[in-house]
Amino acid sequence: MAEPSTRTVSRALDLLAAVCDAGDVSLADAARRTELNSSTALRLLRTLEGAGFVRRDDDGVYRPGLRIVQLGAQALSAESLVSLAEAPLRRLVEATGESCYLSVPHLQGTRGEHGIYLAMEEGTHSIRHTSWVGRTVPLEGTAVGAALRGDVPDAGPEAGYVVAGDVVESDVTAIAAPVRVPAADREGRIVAALSVVAPSYRMDETTVTACGRLLAEEARSILHAVETADS
Amino acid sequence: MAEPSTRTVSRALDLLAAVCDAGDVSLADAARRTELNSSTALRLLRTLEGAGFVRRDDDGVYRPGLRIVQLGAQALSAESLVSLAEAPLRRLVEATGESCYLSVPHLQGTRGEHGIYLAMEEGTHSIRHTSWVGRTVPLEGTAVGAALRGDVPDAGPEAGYVVAGDVVESDVTAIAAPVRVPAADREGRIVAALSVVAPSYRMDETTVTACGRLLAEEARSILHAVETADS
DNA sequence: AAATCGCGTTTCAATAAGTGAAACGCACTC
DNA sequence: GAGTGCGTTTCACTTATTGAAACGCGATTT
Numbered sequence: 001m002a003e004p005s006t007r008t009v010s011r012a013l014d015l016l017a018a019v020c021d022a023g024d025v026s027l028a029d030a031a032r033r034t035e036l037n038s039s040t041a042l043r044l045l046r047t048l049e050g051a052g053f054v055r056r057d058d059d060g061v062y063r064p065g066l067r068i069v070q071l072g073a074q075a076l077s078a079e080s081l082v083s084l085a086e087a088p089l090r091r092l093v094e095a096t097g098e099s100c101y102l103s104v105p106h107l108q109g110t111r112g113e114h115g116i117y118l119a120m121e122e123g124t125h126s127i128r129h130t131s132w133v134g135r136t137v138p139l140e141g142t143a144v145g146a147a148l149r150g151d152v153p154d155a156g157p158e159a160g161y162v163v164a165g166d167v168v169e170s171d172v173t174a175i176a177a178p179v180r181v182p183a184a185d186r187e188g189r190i191v192a193a194l195s196v197v198a199p200s201y202r203m204d205e206t207t208v209t210a211c212g213r214l215l216a217e218e219a220r221s222i223l224h225a226v227e228t229a230d231s
Numbered sequence: 232m233a234e235p236s237t238r239t240v241s242r243a244l245d246l247l248a249a250v251c252d253a254g255d256v257s258l259a260d261a262a263r264r265t266e267l268n269s270s271t272a273l274r275l276l277r278t279l280e281g282a283g284f285v286r287r288d289d290d291g292v293y294r295p296g297l298r299i300v301q302l303g304a305q306a307l308s309a310e311s312l313v314s315l316a317e318a319p320l321r322r323l324v325e326a327t328g329e330s331c332y333l334s335v336p337h338l339q340g341t342r343g344e345h346g347i348y349l350a351m352e353e354g355t356h357s358i359r360h361t362s363w364v365g366r367t368v369p370l371e372g373t374a375v376g377a378a379l380r381g382d383v384p385d386a387g388p389e390a391g392y393v394v395a396g397d398v399v400e401s402d403v404t405a406i407a408a409p410v411r412v413p414a415a416d417r418e419g420r421i422v423a424a425l426s427v428v429a430p431s432y433r434m435d436e437t438t439v440t441a442c443g444r445l446l447a448e449e450a451r452s453i454l455h456a457v458e459t460a461d462s
Numbered sequence: 463a464a465a466t467c468g469c470g471t472t473t474c475a476a477t478a479a480g481t482g483a484a485a486c487g488c489a490c491t492c
Numbered sequence: 493g494a495g496t497g498c499g500t501t502t503c504a505c506t507t508a509t510t511g512a513a514a515c516g517c518g519a520t521t522t
Contacts, residue, residue: 005278007508008480012240013282020302023309028498037482042500047236051244052338060499064306070337070347071251072303075295077365078254086362106301107283116301119362131317131350133364134308238479239509259469268511273471291470 011036012044017107019045019054020068024061076133081192082119084225085179088194088218089121096211098198099123102179104191105148106136113139115148115193123198147176147193160216163208165200173203177215179222194219242267243275248338250276250285251299255292307364312423313350315456316410319425319449320352327442329429330354333410334375335422337367344370346379346424354429378407378424391447394439396431404434408446410453425450 011034018033019025025033031041045062048054052067076082085102092100099122106116114136139145143164146152152162161177176195180188196211203211242265249264250256256264262272276293279285283298307313316333323331330353337347345367370376374395377383383393392408407426411419427442434442 005281006239006243006275008237008239009243009275009278010282012237012243013279013284017298017302020305026498027500038499039483039501040481043480044237044240047240048244050236051241053244064302064309066310066335067248067338068299068303068306069310069349070303070335071248071295072299072301072305073307073347073349073365074251074303074337074367075299075365076304076307077362078295079297079300082362104297104301106305107298116304118300118304131308131313134304134306136305257469258471269470270472270512271510274509 008044011040012048015041015044016048016053016068019048019062020064024063026061030062076118079118081179081222084222085119085192085194088221089119092194092196092214092218093121093123095214096196096198097124098196098202098211101132101144101195101197103137103144103148103193103195105139115139115142115144118192125198125202143174143176144193144195147178147195148190150178150190152178157209158212160219161212163212171200173198173200173208175208175212175215177212177219179219181223181226188223192222194222239275242271243279246272246275247279247284247299250279250293251295255294257292261293307349310349312410312453315453316350316423316425319452320350323425323427323445323449324352324354326445327427327429328355329427329433329442332363332375332426332428334368334379334424334426336370336379346370346373346375349423356429356433374405374407375424375426378409378426379421381409381421383409388440389443391450392443394443402431404429404431404439406439406443406446408443408450410450412454412457419454423453425453 014034015030015036018030022029022033027042027045028038030045031038034041036044045054045056049056049062049065052065054062054068055065056062081104082102089100089102099120101117102119103115103117106114115138117132117135117137120132137144139149141164143162146162146164153159161175163173163175165173174195174197176193178190179192179194181191183189194215196215245265246261246267249261253260253264258273258276259269261276262269265272267275276285276287280287280293280296283296285293285299286296287293312335313333320331320333330351332348333350334346334348337345346369348363348366348368351363368375370380372395374393377393377395384390392406394404394406396404405426405428407424409421410423410425412422414420425446427446
């Protein structure tokens with residue numbers, strides 16, 4: 001927030017982000033997280049509450065309100081990156097049989113960065129499991145995190161993807177590839193990651209390699225789609 | 232916005248909603264929708280843009296930014312209503328084989344109200360189709376809309392649900408039931424709708440009735456879950 | 463070609479909108 | 493009982509915010 005901006009609004013948006021990141025937060029904690037005087041925070045949170053962006057139940061704790069859910073869901077459905085990734089995700093599921101995901105970087109206030117899942121397609125083997133949209137994933141120790149950080153080999157047999165035993169779920173192998181969009185430098189800018197997650201017993205070395213290469217290929221297909229749309 | 236609030240923040244949130252509702256909007260149109268002076272709107276939109284809530288491409292049009300997508304997705308995954316509806320949605324799919332949805336009311340500025348889909352479970356028959364999360368549905372002429380408006384028989388053979396040939400998609404039958412939470416009156420307050428959508432050729436009268444009753448029952452199970460959590 | 467219209471952007475005087483320190487009551491802990 | 497932290501209210505102060513006006517530009521109309 002180094003650019004000229006409307007200070008009051010910036011403060012309110014910081015509070016909104018703090019509530020969403022924390023999931024539930026007291027007034028005092030919200031004020032601390034945003035380094036605001038508590039009466040200022042109270043006033044701004046009351047405005048956010050009145051507009052439905054946060055809610056406050058009888059326990060006095062602030063939580064995200066339906067308005068951010070509504071607008072976020074609406075924006076998610078209109079998000080071009082999600083649309084562009086849909087066909088690649090589906091192709092990946094057809095080719096691998098495993099569940100595949102699109103994730104993007106997610107700033108989380110002062111608590112470092114995470115990734116966040118925006119879309120998924122379920123694998124053909126899978127027992128049904130809960131929706132991953134909106135879940136966050138650490139940038140350290142995960143394949144998705146490494147892809148989002150750009151910590152990916154760019155030459156050799158594993159070029160374009162990264163493999164990890166996922167720290168979030170054990171006995172699971174995750175493979176991820178960064179999705180780039182055109183930028184000033186030749187490499188492009190990483191805006192998302194495609195990933196495949198499967199139980200390790202199904203992922204021998206040959207399968208991992210094949211999956212990884214598919215991922216890298218589909219990530220490039222998204223870049224191509226962006227470049228085509230731009231010209 | 233009749234309560235004491237921070238005017239500047241309220242204005243910025245109105246602009247954010249206008250951008251999300253419109254999908255793409257010029258500065259002049261955003262200012263008109265929110266009845267703000269254009270230099271005020273420019274300044275507030277610049278703040279929203281700086282914080283990532285809206286973005287402005289070379290065409291000068293404002294669109295939702297990644298930040299609202301991120302926070303919205305995060306809030307969606309934490310939303311208790313979505314969690315509570317997950318098992319009922321899955322049971323409905325198992326019992327009917329059709330795709331099932333959770334939707335909530337969605338205020339859309341001065342343009343009347345819509346519903347918005349927050350969750351779905353795909354049916355077992357279905358050809359894969361695109362994600363419905365975030366899509367809006369008119370309140371008039373649809374089963375979901377009627378359920379969200381409470382325009383549902385509360386006695387008789389069709390108590391608790393409503394059936395419509397869906398105006399959004401033809402040759403489709405939609406059945407919906409309102410989800411209520413405890414409120415001061417005995418009826419409770421409608422906060423969401425469960426719906427089943429299927430091609431009409433699969434929905435004879437007996438099937439419709441069975442589906443409808445299941446929907447009403449599952450809607451009641453959510454109410455029970457809420458009441459249990461509150462006590 | 464000239465006039466008109468609408469758009470987006472910048473500037474600045476005016477003011478009222480927003481702020482934070484202080485006070486207070488309450489609950490909890492030692 | 494004393495201390496601590498929380499949430500809420502109050503109010504004097506000031507600065508953050510505002511909108512009218514000006515301007516350049518492109519598109520449309522006369």
